[in-house]
Amino acid sequence: MKIKAVFLTRFFFISxxxxxxxxxxxxxxxxxxxxxxxxxxxxxxxxxxxxxxxxERFIPIVLGVRLPRVLMSGxxxxxxxxxxxxxxxxxxxPLADGTTIGVSSGASxxxxxxxxxxxxxxxxxxxxxxxxxxxxSFASICLILFLAKIIDFTLSTNTVILIGVIxxxxxxxxxxxxxxxxxxxxKNIVFWSMGSIAGSTYEEVVLMTVILIICSFVLMRNGVELxxxxxxxxxxxxxxxxxxxxxxxxxxxxxxxxxxxVSISGTIGFVGLVIPHIxxxxxxxxxxKLLPISMAIGAGFLMLADMFCRTMFSPIELPxxxxxxxxGSILFVFIMIRKNSNKFRG
Amino acid sequence: MKxxxxxxxxxxxxxxxxxxxxxxxxxxxxxxxxxxxxxxITDMAGNEINxxxxxxxxxxxxxxxxxxxxxxxxxxxxxxxxxxxNYPKEALNKKIIATGDDLNVEQIISLNPDVVVxxxxxxxxxxxxxxxxxxxxxxxxxxxxxxxxxxxxKLLGQISGKEKEADDLIANMKDSFQELxxxxxxxxxxxxxxxxxxxxxxxxxAGKDTFMQELADMLKVKNIFxxxxxxxxxxxxxxxxxxxxxxVTTTMxxxxxxPVDEILARNNWENIEAISKKQVFKGDSDMMTRPxxxxxxxxxxxxxxxxxx
Amino acid sequence: xxxxxKSPSILExxxxxxxxxxxxxxxxxxxxxxxxxxxxxxxxxxxxxxxIIKAISQSIPYSGEILYKGEDVAKMQKNQIAxxxxxxxxxxSVNYSFTVEEIVELGRFSYRKDKxxxxxxKEIIQEALEMTGxxxxxxxxxxxxxxxxxxxxxxxxxxxxxxxILILDEPxxxxxxxxxxxxxxxxxxxxxxxxxxxxxxxxxxxxxxxxGSEFLLMNQGKAVSxxxxxxxxxPEQLNLVYEMNVGSWLHYLYKHWEKYL
Numbered sequence: 034m035k036i037k038a039v040f041l042t043r044f045f046f047i048s049x050x051x052x053x054x055x056x057x058x059x060x061x062x063x064x065x066x067x068x069x070x071x072x073x074x075x076x077x078x079x080x081x082x083x084x085x086x087x088x089e090r091f092i093p094i095v096l097g098v099r100l101p102r103v104l105m106s107g108x109x110x111x112x113x114x115x116x117x118x119x120x121x122x123x124x125x126x127p128l129a130d131g132t133t134i135g136v137s138s139g140a141s142x143x144x145x146x147x148x149x150x151x152x153x154x155x156x157x158x159x160x161x162x163x164x165x166x167x168x169x170s171f172a173s174i175c176l177i178l179f180l181a182k183i184i185d186f187t188l189s190t191n192t193v194i195l196i197g198v199i200x201x202x203x204x205x206x207x208x209x210x211x212x213x214x215x216x217x218x219x220k221n222i223v224f225w226s227m228g229s230i231a232g233s234t235y236e237e238v239v240l241m242t243v244i245l246i247i248c249s250f251v252l253m254r255n256g257v258e259l260x261x262x263x264x265x266x267x268x269x270x271x272x273x274x275x276x277x278x279x280x281x282x283x284x285x286x287x288x289x290x291x292x293x294x295v296s297i298s299g300t301i302g303f304v305g306l307v308i309p310h311i312x313x314x315x316x317x318x319x320x321x322k323l324l325p326i327s328m329a330i331g332a333g334f335l336m337l338a339d340m341f342c343r344t345m346f347s348p349i350e351l352p353x354x355x356x357x358x359x360x361g362s363i364l365f366v367f368i369m370i371r372k373n374s375n376k377f378r379g
Numbered sequence: 380m381k382x383x384x385x386x387x388x389x390x391x392x393x394x395x396x397x398x399x400x401x402x403x404x405x406x407x408x409x410x411x412x413x414x415x416x417x418x419x420i421t422d423m424a425g426n427e428i429n430x431x432x433x434x435x436x437x438x439x440x441x442x443x444x445x446x447x448x449x450x451x452x453x454x455x456x457x458x459x460x461x462x463x464x465n466y467p468k469e470a471l472n473k474k475i476i477a478t479g480d481d482l483n484v485e486q487i488i489s490l491n492p493d494v495v496v497x498x499x500x501x502x503x504x505x506x507x508x509x510x511x512x513x514x515x516x517x518x519x520x521x522x523x524x525x526x527x528x529x530x531x532x533k534l535l536g537q538i539s540g541k542e543k544e545a546d547d548l549i550a551n552m553k554d555s556f557q558e559l560x561x562x563x564x565x566x567x568x569x570x571x572x573x574x575x576x577x578x579x580x581x582x583x584x585a586g587k588d589t590f591m592q593e594l595a596d597m598l599k600v601k602n603i604f605x606x607x608x609x610x611x612x613x614x615x616x617x618x619x620x621x622x623x624x625x626x627v628t629t630t631m632x633x634x635x636x637x638p639v640d641e642i643l644a645r646n647n648w649e650n651i652e653a654i655s656k657k658q659v660f661k662g663d664s665d666m667m668t669r670p671x672x673x674x675x676x677x678x679x680x681x682x683x684x685x686x687x688x
Numbered sequence: 689x690x691x692x693x694k695s696p697s698i699l700e701x702x703x704x705x706x707x708x709x710x711x712x713x714x715x716x717x718x719x720x721x722x723x724x725x726x727x728x729x730x731x732x733x734x735x736x737x738x739x740i741i742k743a744i745s746q747s748i749p750y751s752g753e754i755l756y757k758g759e760d761v762a763k764m765q766k767n768q769i770a771x772x773x774x775x776x777x778x779x780x781s782v783n784y785s786f787t788v789e790e791i792v793e794l795g796r797f798s799y800r801k802d803k804x805x806x807x808x809x810k811e812i813i814q815e816a817l818e819m820t821g822x823x824x825x826x827x828x829x830x831x832x833x834x835x836x837x838x839x840x841x842x843x844x845x846x847x848x849x850x851x852x853i854l855i856l857d858e859p860x861x862x863x864x865x866x867x868x869x870x871x872x873x874x875x876x877x878x879x880x881x882x883x884x885x886x887x888x889x890x891x892x893x894x895x896x897x898x899x900g901s902e903f904l905l906m907n908q909g910k911a912v913s914x915x916x917x918x919x920x921x922x923p924e925q926l927n928l929v930y931e932m933n934v935g936s937w938l939h940y941l942y943k944h945w946e947k948y949l
Contacts, residue, residue, distance in 0.1 A: 063614035090650060094616040097647030125783050229581030231615055234646055261794055263784050267777055268842070270747060272849060273770025273798030318784035348617040349607060350581065 114331025117305025130306035134197030139173025167292030303361025434493030453539035522670035572623035629664035728900035767798035774851030795848030
């Protein structure tokens with residue numbers, strides 16, 4: 034009973050933090066709308082009546098542009114973080130992440146193919162950017178792990194990362210090839226690949242929410258299995274984990290999450306790598322706690338990062354990938370220094 | 380842990396290099412072209428070009444310069460063009476040369492041209508030096524605005540021996556622009572928004588110091604993002620807030636709908652003046668961004684869109 | 689072999705053959721292990737000892753039969769295998785700072801659908817930690833442990849897993865002399881008190897002959913001899929396999945072999 038009470042307080046606390054961050058992110062935007070007006074607009078959306086002294090154009094800005102975008106950045110942040118955490122556990126590899134092991138590049142390749150050939154092939158346009166990203170990210174994970182296994186049976190950290198980096202370059206080169214050869218209408222992909230959550234709609238938010246809830250639920254149900262993998266695949270097998278099936282399941286879930294995120298927002302680097310590391314400082318490596326808390330911290334982080342993108346040089350927007358890579362790389366170095374100095378102390 | 384650290388460093392380096400790769404060297408300010416009596420010509424980077432005779436073999440890398448030379452009737456002497464030169468269509472029959480960071484210096488040298496015309500912003504000083512070291516005459520153009528464009532036309536006229544044609548073309552363009560400006564009845568009350576990249580990929584627009592800005596000024600409408608330098612990614616809510624009367628998109632359609640239909644159908648945009656009055660126009664990106672003779676066509680199209688004549 | 693008749697056989701290996709990349713690593717090996725037996729596989733490097741263990745734990749393809757109490761292990765469910773056959777790997781490297789307790793708890797993975805009371809589960813883990821002497825370090829991160837302590841942590845996990853046969857691959861690799869003996873004593877106590885059996889690959893011939901009750905001597909993938917200490921761990925047999933006079937020096941030569949083998 035006591036455990037449940039502690040759990041509930043924590044859950045409540047984290048939810049309050051997220052709601053607070055969300056509120057901040059909705060209030061601060063490129064266009065100045067004060068707290069009082071924003072509050073009344075959101076309240077008006079619930080009651081269906083908007084106060085008459087608020088300029089009419091503010092209503093779609095808050096409700097149509099800002100709110101879905103804030104929600105979407107939270108969802109993408111949560112997806113990338115939980116996939117990063119799951120992958121770092123599955124591969125027993127603290128450097129694993131969609132971007133480092135090349136899955137994101139694979140997903141972008143899928144999205145680019147979908148965009149580039151949507152006019153020419155009905156099959157591809159039918160599959161859409163969404164499914165193509167998911168398909169390619171899953172194929173990428175499989176290919177990378179297959180190659181890694183051929184080269185080094187133990188799937189050691191460095192081999193996986195090395196192959197991931199090489200695969201990433203390979204996928205990017207094909208992406209560039211397609212963008213170069215295709216008509217110049219594809220030049221827009223360049224902007225998109227830098228990452229942007231702009232233009233999110235409620236339909237996308239709902240879809241993303243459903244996918245995230247299902248995938249994260251199944252991932253969390255596999256928390257103990259992930260603990261076993263994080264200790265070692267051989268050990269996982271010895272304690273009775275159905276290694277092959279669980280691995281396939283987790284890889285499929287992670288590729289769905291990364292594929293959908295990439296198709297919506299382009300490649301957003303470092304979130305999936307850094308957030309689980311930060312979370313482990315508070316929770317330890319146990320995935321039962323690590324996965325949900327990573328999700329919450331990732332959501333908050335990306336909402337705030339997107340807010341900076343929108344407001345820092347307003348009306349200019351920064352590509353969100355720049356902010357996340359900038360903050361992420363600094364944090365990562367900081368974490369590594371801290372980790373190493375701990376080691377020396379004892 | 381040591382290996383981990385090395386990997387992290389490789390990471391940071393790769394990101395840093397990604398960020399750095401788009402830098403272009405910006406050389407000196409362009410110096411006024413001077414009228415030259417003999418065959419001494421000064422290009423737009425201020426370098427003197429010693430042309431012994433009217434060149435028979437020219438390699439031209441910038442699409443705008445190709446368009447100008449075709450307009451001057453000097454196309455016969457062009458033997459190679461840069462990869463993006465797609466107008467007029469005949470230009471595609473010339474030898475096509477990779478430009479930008481991947482400039483194919485070897486290919487240019489092997490064509491043995493009398494002169495190479497290149498854009499200052501597109502090529503680095505190292506590449507220019509390589510060409511010069513190989514004994515090839517290099518002429519540099521650099522047009523940031525319409526006034527620069529006249530200079531480029533003049534320079535290309537001098538080089539190709541079509542000086543009279545160049546003067547005529549410049550006079551023609553000036554006349555057309557003046558006429559349009561005179562005809563334009565607006566007084567900067569109406570506003571216009573140029574969309575370069577669609578919402579799906581993040582909105583990009585043209586701010587001041589662009590040809591689109593100059594065209595808007597000429598037609599006496601106000602660019603809603605004239606406070607921004609050059610090209611910029613902007614917030615969707617800013618477009619809603621600034622509420623333009625006209626929208627010009629230069630993006631291409633990549634879905635089933637045309638870019639105009641896509642903009643008209645956007646969620647939350649329905650209250651924008653341009654949308655409710657259906658004043659959205661698909662402009663030709665090449666025409667509106669290349670410093671060449673087709674700027675006149677772009678201006679005429681825009682005039683027609685704004686004033687409906 | 690008259691002692692074998694007393695207890696039923698737990699693990700039966702019939703004609704086990706493992707081939708990999710054109711090499712035959714294990715060639716037609718047959719043996720069985722009965723309750724309360726301490727079955728030791730000895731032999732020089734490359735004899736195929738660890739390969740047998742990998743085959744039993746189903747991590748590599750093999751031909752021949754591996755039967756657990758008459759049931760084909762290859763057809764058993766993963767958690768059924770784990771409940772009955774427990775494997776202690778030769779080498780453990782942990783990357784994340786799991787606590788000792790968290791690792792030991794994983795030993796209960798194959799039982800989690802049984803819905804045992806939390807109290808019962810805690811007692812099992814407590815006992816496993818006590819037996820291996822890791823009880824005081826239960827909350828400590830494994831990243832701060834020594835090699836021997838890590839090995840004991842995973843042994844505690846194995847005790848918590850409570851299989852009927854323990855399979856140990858060079859379990860004393862990281863241990864000092866005094867701990868080697870101690871570890872075997874803990875294992876011996878555990879299997880005799882619970883009617884279990886152990887199969888171990890042991891490098892150190894003196895330790896092997898001190899601890900084991902049944903022996904299998906292997907060389908180049910083949911079983912050379914099989915039986916009790918008096919039948920296997922004798923100079924005539926060992927000298928043949930190790931190609932040097934080891935039998936009479938059994939207690940001294942371990943350190944020398946490290947250099948030569």
